[in-house]
Amino acid sequence: MMTNLFSVFDPSTSMGMSMNWMSTFAGMMIIPASYWIIPSRITMLWKFIILTLYKEFKVLMGPGSFPGSTLLFVTLFSLILFNNFMGLFPYIFTSSSHLTFTLTLSLPLWLSFMVYGWLNNTNFMFAHLVPQGTPPVLMPFMVCIETISNIIRPGTLAVRLAANMIAGHLLMTLLGNTGPSLSLTILTLLLAGQIALLMLESAVAIIQSYVFAVLSTLYSSEVN
Template sequence: MMNNLFSIFDPTINLFNLSLNWLSTFIGLFMLPMSFWFLPNRHFFLWNFIINKLHKEFKNLLGINKFKGSTFIFISLFSYILFNNLLGLFPYIFTSTSHLTISLSLSLTLWLSFMIFGWINNTQHMFIHLIPQGTPFILMPFMVLIETISNIIRPMTLAVRLTANMIAGHLLLTLLSNSNLNLPIYFIFFVIFLQIMLLMLESAVAIIQSYVISILTTLYSSEVN
């Protein structure tokens, strides 16, 4: 029996006082079909098609000042988040992206690297970016303050967006599953149907959130060039 609704997100599985829940980040590699490692195959063609589409989109967002191969950073970010989001939909598998430990580590590391690179190599551009074009002279100090705060909270907003979306869906599934105990048999089938629909929605959310995080990170990196 759960102590509270958020107990499903607690890393409680351990061996010799070592948490094993975080192994879900890597254990999914063993769930890939054997044919994935043999080329050519359908899985490879599908994943290669997705990567090529993402590469073209990230390339357009980064603009002409991009470095060669920089799109693969964001493709890797998309793949990692998507992999963990979908893996968390399986029963009894820990959803690592539902914790700020993972999501904030990813967003803060990337944001810091972009900021350090921008302020060291493009200092004048970074100062200009703090003041939108056409801002009246009297409003410039306020705009600098507002833009600075918005830049600082970016990694937190990325992390909270991913974490909140992952937690919300899992909580709804948990609430529906716990309400089946004392219901009539005919109503249980209706609740199961709702759970299936919600699971399909969560699958879509897992894909959309990984795409949104990678797109926003790409946009943030394009601002420092």
């Protein structure tokens, strides 16, 4: 029984152990299927998606990127996408709805980009603080604005992903809790609304993982 509305996002189980985080590693169970001699249609579809993302991220990062660095963001997309979809199944913990998970992904990435950029392209990083064509009077203010916007990047990445996951799950939980007290006619409408909301959440799961990976790629291309 839920003690409050947000207890659905509590990572602790009934035994008082935080084993629900193990759902993050459940994706490893689908890896052996990719080693079959004759691949399935799902494997071929997934490889097509990965190849498309690889080409797109390669264009975003530009010709000066390190070889193989695009695979990092493709893997990041795959990890977030899998965890978003896992949270749509009943009784499975949604790890991507917690800032612990999202900040763990965004903060090390952003920090590594900043360290690399300031150590190797210091002049470029200083020039990036002042957009081209800025009047001299506004330059101090633009430096402050660009610095603040740069610092809050990992936070915006993490909060955007977690907030979108929490919002849809909370709405589905609220609608689901009102089901037992409704009549048959209204319950039918509620089920139709829940199915439509589930389809919307599936689209949000794909979009948010794509946005996270694309923004991380763009942040990486700025320091090259």
